[in-house]
Amino acid sequence: MSDFTNGFWSWYVAAISLVSILACGWLLWVAGKARVTVQPGKVDDNTTGHVWDEDLREYNNPLPLWWMWLFVLTIVFSLAYLVIFPGLGSFSGWLKWSTQGEHKQDVTSMRADVAPLYAGFAAQPAEALAKDPRALAIGERLFMNNCSQCHGSDGRGSKSYPNLTNGNSAWLGERGAAHIVQTMTQGRTGVMPAMGAAIGGDAEISQLAHYVLSLSASPHNEIKAFSGKKLYSACAACHGVDGKGNKAMGAPNLTDDYWLHGWGEAAIANIVKNGKSNVMPAQSANLTPEQIHVVSAYVLSLSRSGFADTTKAVATAPPAKAP
Ligand code: HEC
Ligand code: HEC
Incomplete structure (x- = not known):
């Protein structure tokens, strides 16, 4: 209830709760006082005059006392509950429960x-x-x-x-x-910077990707990998000259068969172009x-x-x- 961002809703909830309880009390009071007056010319047989199924009549008796007090008790109980426990808008109740x-x-x-x-x-x-x-x-x-x-x-x-x-x-x-x-x-946050611009166009990035694939003896294009080798110098600071990674920097080993962000030319080209920020x-x-x-x-x-x-x-x- 303390999460309301606007005071209106707190008042709205409180008003609905209180008005409904008070309305119950009023209904009880009115029903308790109501008496049916006998129509002139009719015999007072202590019924309300309502008849169902030809002979089913309703007696004009007051509400039973035990029932009425039970009703009063529930009203008192709900009011006490709303004072003790949170239920009235943002009011947290006496017990602060x-x-x-x-x-x-x-x-x-x-x-x-x-x-x-x-x-x-x-x-x-x-x-x-x-x-x-x-x-x-x-x-x-x-x-x-x-x-x-x-x-x-x-x-x-x-x-x-x-x-x-x-x-x-x-x-x-x-x-x-x-x-x-x-x-x-x-x-932890693993950050590989986006390096597409530093490497060159798609052709260079593809060559570099094939060189990276060659590091793990994955299937690759020899000619592209040969041209990509010199581009790899931009990566060596983190992934190591031999591609075995650097655990202090969280730069992965590129020579094994485990690929955290996916294997293949497309996955490698993607991480080179866009970088990666991986958060735990x-x-x-x-x-x-x-x-x-x-x-x-x-x-x-x-x-x-x-x-x-x-x-x-x-x-x-x-x-x-x-x-
Ligand atoms: C919301 C997802 C998420 C939850 C939950 C999570 N992790 Fe991680 N965890 C990651 C990610 C993503 C990484 C990689 C971070 C990076 O790239 O540096 C990671 C990395 C790690 C690492 C380092 C792995 C390595 O290769 O060095 C360990 C260890 C780890 N998590 C253990 C746990 C444990 C134990 C829990 C539960 C208490 C846990 N994680 C809960 C996402 C999560
Ligand atoms: C500033 C350090 C840094 C540089 C420079 C760098 N990387 Fe990374 N690279 C990382 C880190 C850190 C991660 C791991 C990100 C993570 O925790 O998810 C990573 C992840 C990768 C991955 C994903 C590996 C896998 O297991 O899925 C590839 C592939 C990769 N780098 C290739 C390259 C290439 C190619 C270059 C050169 C253009 C390069 N990186 C330059 C730090 C670097």
């Missing part, structure tokens, strides 16, 4: 309940937790709720959302608990530092092969045949 506040309290008490469990986890390094089935079960649930919408329920990601089951060489940063915790806590929002508002620690262990465990440095091909890997 709100669903938001109740949720916050639930979260706080839930966190207090599980604090001893997390304290046990916090005492161990993520590498050790990555072998603890209890920690992994909790980490997996937290991952499903907070990460899977972007990184997939199996952590294998999709276009522009990194695969977290890769070997280290395909990661944007140095794979390990420190990088994973920092990414979750602060978020910080998760520290949703997760406590202890929870982040447990999730980092789960993410480490996603590549179960003892962290072998093998890059896993995904849907964006090059097809077997030349394009």
